Amino acid sequence: MSTVQGRRLVQHQREGRRWYAVLACGDVPAEPLTATSSAVGIDMGVASFLTTSDGVQIDNPRYLAASADRLAALARRKRGSNRRCKAREQVAALHAKVRRQRRDHAHKTALWLVRQHDLIAHEDLRIANMIRSARGTNDAPGVNVAAKAGLNRSILDAGWGMFLAILSAKAESAGRTIIAVDPRNTSRTCPRCGHCAKENRITQADFRCVRCGYAAHADLVGASNVLRAGLARQAATAV
Template sequence: MQRLQAFKFELMPNGEQVRKMRQFAGMARFVFNRGLALQKARYEAGDKKLGYAGLCKQLTGWRNSDDTPWLKEAPVHPLQQSLKDLERAYANFFAKRADVPRFKKKGRHDSFRYPDPKQIRLDQGNRRIHLPKLGWLRFRKSREVLGTVKNVTVSQTGGRWFISIQTAREVEVPVPQGGAVGIDLGVTRFATLSDGRYLEPLDSFKRHQEALRKAQQSLSRKSKFSNNWKKAKARVQRLQVRIANIRRDFLHKASATISQNHALVVLEDLQVRNMSRSAKGSIEQPGQNVRAKSGLNRSILDQGWYAFRRQLDYKLAWKGAHLVVVPPRNTSRTCPECGHAAAENRRSQSRFACVECGFVANADHVAAINVLRAGHARLACEVSGAARPPAAGTHRSDSAPAVGCALAP
């Protein structure tokens, strides 16, 4: 089995290398924006959209033009990769996986990519890597880079430069360890497992919200682009990077622990974008409980549910295990004992009390049990060739599989 994996390290460039990396990132952003402007102009004129090959021909003209001769100072492959990113953005838009491509802004996601492994030389012994027109770059090596180098991405975050080395290697298909578990994601409890255990939410944004508010308030009082404004902006960026790093670390540890100890994980197919949509409304139809919904939206986005699901997906695949997603409908309203589904069963955010049989339990735990049973039902339908699994409210305790699984301490 081939495993694709990225190894990310912080770079330790000198002043000249920092200057060049800023230039290369700016040129890649310029090429992306110019290509997007060209595509928009062709659309308005009724012409056909250019493909990647056509955009590369345009790039050759831009590099040889008297208006933009400075594009020659950057290696051509990273500039071509920015056009490939534009082509992929349009493909995602037409497939309804993303919104229409937008122009890139300076200082946000500054990066460029080297796609040709023949131009990359990795010296792990001396903790350095050689890249075209940048020379040898030292990096903080925290672990060994395994596999064959496929491509390299250089990016800037919070004033620091990082390198992500994409590799490929052949590994044996592992045998999954552990049993099956259903997980209910929430705000009060980040993840509740079907065996009764749960993970407390980290709430990294909430912990730093006051400090971030003060830093942003200080930034708003500075004259734009002044030296004090730049210092205040750097403080805001450092806080935002810290919040993101804390959340990312928490999600990686949680997903790694679960994937290492379970052969099957079942999650709800939560539509985070819809759940966190603003309730502000319009002037003609103003929304209700806007402030409360805004706070709930912040709490939902602070959990990082989609990132957790994405990490579980590839980590379980590495372990030979499987991730199954099921519809979230009625998972917290269906009694796991008698199968009765009703909105009255969930008395509060945390309390479940069945109006049919009197079963009482934590609502998140009940949802996790029903999620696991829905996952087993979906797998059974796939094996038997049925069109769709039964709804959550139709699962009965006498026909549902056992819920025996545990999270490693």
């Protein structure tokens, strides 16, 4: 149900037993923030929610994983029982709480970024492709299905897509620049000498260039290369 009040569209939504009023305002003027002369690249991850090119890591709160035990307990209720029906409502309410927590975290992190930096470069992630099933087909079965399914859950729990959409909206309102860059090889390329090799990644977290010996956390390397690519795109656009 929705009503129009002046320039505001008021929508009433029901989620479980709760009702929410959602306000959408038109012709809202942008409020550019004061320039900071700062640019940053961000690397999205699972172990850490994101890492910036200046070395800041934001923890991944893993809201869904934190609720996994309770969700599993509710799922064990006997089918057809009154307790099962009640448990279904509790599961829906718990998932709604996780969505609110994830959205709140995304808003706070995005606001922090746009307040600190004039330009924010991020990976142009194709999240739908990343979480596609690993099972494959009868002719071409998938490999490491269980591991891939676990990674998919972690990606969805992190809420990358929601965060990037919120970041883009806040940046536009604040007069900041957002640049999405090709994520390929960003964590395999040495930010010091430019050498790109699979062997540069010692482990998931560790990077050491086999040519020049530069060593750092792989997420920091990725964020640094994302920033460099973003600045290059901005310079090319300005020409």
